[in-house]
Amino acid sequence: MAMLQATALDPRDRRLLSAFALVGFTILSLGGVFALLMKLVRTPALSVLPAQTYYQSLTGHGVLMFIFWLGFIQTAFLIVAGTVLVRRPLWSYKMGWAGLGIMTLAASLALVAVLRGTSVTYNVPVPLSQQFQGTSLVLLSYILLAIGMGVVVVDFILTMLAAVENKRSLNCWAAFFRDLPIATFAAIAGLFIAVPGLLAALNTFGGALMWALGNASIDAAAYRTNWHIVFHIYHYIPALTLVGVAYVLVEATADAHSIYAKQLAKALFLLYPIFVPPTFIYHLLVDPSLPQYVKTVGTVLSLLVGVPTLLHTFIILGMLESRMRQAGYGRASWLRHLPWGNPAFSSLTVGFLTLFLGGTMAYLLLQAPLAAMLHNTFFVPAYIHPIAGGGANIIYMGAIYLSLPVLLGRRLWGLRLARVQPYLMGLGLTIMALFGAAAGLAGVPRRYALIAEDAPERWSTLLNISLGIGALLAIAAGVLFVLIIVMTAFAGERVTSADDALADLAPPLLPRLPGPMPTPIALIPSLAFLVVVVSSTYWAFQHLAGLPLQAP
Numbered sequence: 001m002a003m004l005q006a007t008a009l010d011p012r013d014r015r016l017l018s019a020f021a022l023v024g025f026t027i028l029s030l031g032g033v034f035a036l037l038m039k040l041v042r043t044p045a046l047s048v049l050p051a052q053t054y055y056q057s058l059t060g061h062g063v064l065m066f067i068f069w070l071g072f073i074q075t076a077f078l079i080v081a082g083t084v085l086v087r088r089p090l091w092s093y094k095m096g097w098a099g100l101g102i103m104t105l106a107a108s109l110a111l112v113a114v115l116r117g118t119s120v121t122y123n124v125p126v127p128l129s130q131q132f133q134g135t136s137l138v139l140l141s142y143i144l145l146a147i148g149m150g151v152v153v154v155d156f157i158l159t160m161l162a163a164v165e166n167k168r169s170l171n172c173w174a175a176f177f178r179d180l181p182i183a184t185f186a187a188i189a190g191l192f193i194a195v196p197g198l199l200a201a202l203n204t205f206g207g208a209l210m211w212a213l214g215n216a217s218i219d220a221a222a223y224r225t226n227w228h229i230v231f232h233i234y235h236y237i238p239a240l241t242l243v244g245v246a247y248v249l250v251e252a253t254a255d256a257h258s259i260y261a262k263q264l265a266k267a268l269f270l271l272y273p274i275f276v277p278p279t280f281i282y283h284l285l286v287d288p289s290l291p292q293y294v295k296t297v298g299t300v301l302s303l304l305v306g307v308p309t310l311l312h313t314f315i316i317l318g319m320l321e322s323r324m325r326q327a328g329y330g331r332a333s334w335l336r337h338l339p340w341g342n343p344a345f346s347s348l349t350v351g352f353l354t355l356f357l358g359g360t361m362a363y364l365l366l367q368a369p370l371a372a373m374l375h376n377t378f379f380v381p382a383y384i385h386p387i388a389g390g391g392a393n394i395i396y397m398g399a400i401y402l403s404l405p406v407l408l409g410r411r412l413w414g415l416r417l418a419r420v421q422p423y424l425m426g427l428g429l430t431i432m433a434l435f436g437a438a439a440g441l442a443g444v445p446r447r448y449a450l451i452a453e454d455a456p457e458r459w460s461t462l463l464n465i466s467l468g469i470g471a472l473l474a475i476a477a478g479v480l481f482v483l484i485i486v487m488t489a490f491a492g493e494r495v496t497s498a499d500d501a502l503a504d505l506a507p508p509l510l511p512r513l514p515g516p517m518p519t520p521i522a523l524i525p526s527l528a529f530l531v532v533v534v535s536s537t538y539w540a541f542q543h544l545a546g547l548p549l550q551a552p
Contacts, residue, residue: 017080018407024072027072031068032479041054044464056117059121066122074238091159101148142201143209153195186247190244252507279301285375326511327510339507343505347397348395350426359391364379379439420480
């Protein structure tokens with residue numbers, strides 16, 4: 001827990017990160033409101049709002065949650081990785097505040113556009129979005145977001161450069177990377193994806209903004225390809241970030257340290273820049289303008305995209321297993337003695353479980369034949385939510401449970417509620433994903449507000465379970481999280497030290513037996529993932545081959 005000591009938290013970091021938290025939680029809350037409005041249209045049993053509300057709320061939910069909330073939380077973690085974890089001041093706090101100000105302005109413009117009825121979802125399709133006057137505001141907000149994040153990224157890079165005493169010495173550079181915390185190295189590795197992504201965003205949305213203002217023409221096919229490159233990067237930065245955060249959580253909540261060389265974990269993060277960028281093609285597997293051989297290559301490359309995360313899962317679970325075995329617990333009994341009542345730890349485990357579920361479903365869409373049949377169905381939101389709303393957000397929530405008490409100097413309010421919240425969100429997202437996937441396999445369309453009267457009755461049943469039960473449980477868990485955070489800020493017990501702030505979230509005091517401990521269970525997730533993906537793929541081909549194609 002030393003990394004979270006209040007003495008290591010510079011007051012300037014405290015103020016900047018508190019501001020990021022305030023704006024971020026506001027965005028998260030508004031995104032949740034839009035999610036609820038969507039459900040009150042699309043859920044057949046609860047459909048009480050007009051169809052136009054659905055398209056407007058779909059845009060608000062996607063833009064605020066997927067683009068801005070993730071952008072804000074990941075930028076805040078970048079600051080933490082460059083300051084708190086390495087106990088250094090930010091190179092320029094003025095740049096940090098400037099980045100936050102630009103990003104806040106961007107989020108405000110996007111919200112104004114949505115409230116004005118700009119129903120363009122988060123991808124702002126060309127030329128369809130031309131009919132909405134607020135389209136230019138959405139595109140401008142994306143440009144400003146990229147600029148704001150870019151300012152913080154430059155500040156982070158300069159902070160890291162300032163940490164190297166002799167920049168001309170290879171030994172100094174080697175010592176610098178060797179001594180870095182794993183999460184900070186993950187942030188550095190992520191720059192090889194983030195920086196090109198930000199530049200691509202400026203290029204893509206800059207040209208689109210000129211088109212929306214009537215000052216330039218645009219090639220719709222080229223825009224679609226460029227958008228998917230940007231989207232793909234936005235899609236996988238959370239994967240890299242959540243793994244970096246997981247290393248912090250597993251150490252802080254279970255006192256588990258790496259049983260492997262830290263250089264191994266750090267090296268695995270360098271696989272993301274290698275595997276992620278070329279695999280954007282799988283987002284275009286249904287694009288009729290893309291040659292078949294390109295789709296085939298895209299499918300093959302995409303099979304590698306989950307490799308780094310699977311290997312990190314092996315290391316993290318091995319850390320847990322080794323620590324609990326060192327405490328004297330048996331080969332299977334150690335699982336029962338993990339700190340399941342610690343909301344930060346349970347967020348970590350539930351996040352990985354939902355990531356496993358969503359990743360399995362994603363691999364079905366990485367294959368061109370299945371993508372052609374499932375891409376425009378409800379299967380897509382069914383797989384995205386356990387990955388983004390589960391794997392990323394739940395793990396981020398665990399980090400917030402752990403860091404906010406230190407940041408605010410208050411103990412976590414509503415510990416009993418916090419213990420329930422990750423499990424409730426995981427349950428809701430699992431129900432949404434499983435029954436949503438079934439709806440997609442049955443042909444339920446992806447972005448239609450209402451189901452046609454002559455549609456199969458099964459469609460309504462599956463959506464009522466997926467959205468009426470699963471999604472509403474997840475929304476309830478999100479409301480619970482925001483409530484806990486807000487009450488912690490205003491009603492949490494004041495403390496004077498980090499130890500007091502984290503008294504309820506500290507790892508259990510366990511003995512350490514001497515000697516290395518075997519970790520056979522750490523092998524199970526990767527093997528199980530391969531088995532489930534192969535069997536699910538086979539079943540999906542068999543199932544869809546026996547169904548008449550239904551137009552989405």
